[in-house]
Amino acid sequence: MDVVVIGGGGTLGRLVCEELARRDHRAVPLGRRDGDLRDPQRIARAAPQVIINCAGASVAMGLGRGWRGYRAVDVPIGLAAVAAAGQLGARLVYVGVHHPPALRATAYVDAHERVAAAMRDIDGVVVRPTGFFSAIAGAYLPMARRGRMLDVGDGHARTNPICERDLAEIVAEVAVGGDGPRELSVGGPEVMTRRAMLETIGRSVGRTKITGMPTWLMSANAMLLRALHPRMGQFLQFVVGLARHDVIAPAVGTTTLSDYLSRPAVASPPMAMTAR
Numbered sequence: 001m002d003v004v005v006i007g008g009g010g011t012l013g014r015l016v017c018e019e020l021a022r023r024d025h026r027a028v029p030l031g032r033r034d035g036d037l038r039d040p041q042r043i044a045r046a047a048p049q050v051i052i053n054c055a056g057a058s059v060a061m062g063l064g065r066g067w068r069g070y071r072a073v074d075v076p077i078g079l080a081a082v083a084a085a086g087q088l089g090a091r092l093v094y095v096g097v098h099h100p101p102a103l104r105a106t107a108y109v110d111a112h113e114r115v116a117a118a119m120r121d122i123d124g125v126v127v128r129p130t131g132f133f134s135a136i137a138g139a140y141l142p143m144a145r146r147g148r149m150l151d152v153g154d155g156h157a158r159t160n161p162i163c164e165r166d167l168a169e170i171v172a173e174v175a176v177g178g179d180g181p182r183e184l185s186v187g188g189p190e191v192m193t194r195r196a197m198l199e200t201i202g203r204s205v206g207r208t209k210i211t212g213m214p215t216w217l218m219s220a221n222a223m224l225l226r227a228l229h230p231r232m233g234q235f236l237q238f239v240v241g242l243a244r245h246d247v248i249a250p251a252v253g254t255t256t257l258s259d260y261l262s263r264p265a266v267a268s269p270p271m272a273m274t275a276r
Contacts, residue, residue, distance in 0.1 A: 007055030078115030153243030155195025
């Protein structure tokens with residue numbers, strides 16, 4: 001089966017392509033270098049039976065990674081994928097985000113939900129992970145190696161992020177496995193507080209100093225940043241929401257955070273991180 005993987009060069013996209021190949025399917029990765037992904041015709045050119053959309057603006061905090069907000073990046077690509085799938089009669093699998101109702105209005109979640117809503121009239125599945133190990137480790141491992149991690153809030157909010165390799169297996173199975181639910185929320189095997197996650201990351205490098213930042217202060221910073229750097233401001237708004245609310249999905253992944261951190265590719269710097 002021919003499968004187009006939008007965002008096939010990202011962390012998750014590469015793993016999805018590998019998993020599809022392992023199952024004897026032909027994965028066709030599409031990224032920014034392959035043309036305008038906001039053009040449905042570019043996506044449809046390979047005439048795939050399945051389209052998987054792993055693309056999205058980076059969640060990495062730093063300059064040089066793009067400044068446009070999530071609605072400006074994720075939504076046009078997502079709607080193009082929907083249009084291409086409708087034109088071809090192809091199945092579309094979209095990697096969205098699992099969230100509580102309290103986070104629905106954040107720009108990060110809203111961008112994903114606009115794409116999910118547009119899929120109602122096609123053969124499509126929205127896979128909703130709670131969060132990726134790579135994004136969490138990519139943000140906090142460098143801090144831990146420098147001797148101190150910065151946490152937002154009191155650290156009591158709980159979640160169960162998933163290993164992106166486990167998620168890739170789930171996405172591939174949904175893509176080529178036939179009929180099933182139109183929405184699938186997925187998390188990892190452990191429900192942990194944010195503080196426990198940071199302590200686990202710290203222990204992996206032998207340093208566990210954690211400094212808390214009040215959510216009101218981070219929220220104020222997010223408001224200021226939204227005018228100067230929309231993407232960073234929008235993501236910090238989402239981070240504040242994560243610090244205030246539990247984000248827990250059914251445990252589908254099997255890899256624990258400790259096992260993930262013990263892998264040589266993760267434990268040895270430098271570590272790259274992308275949104276997907």
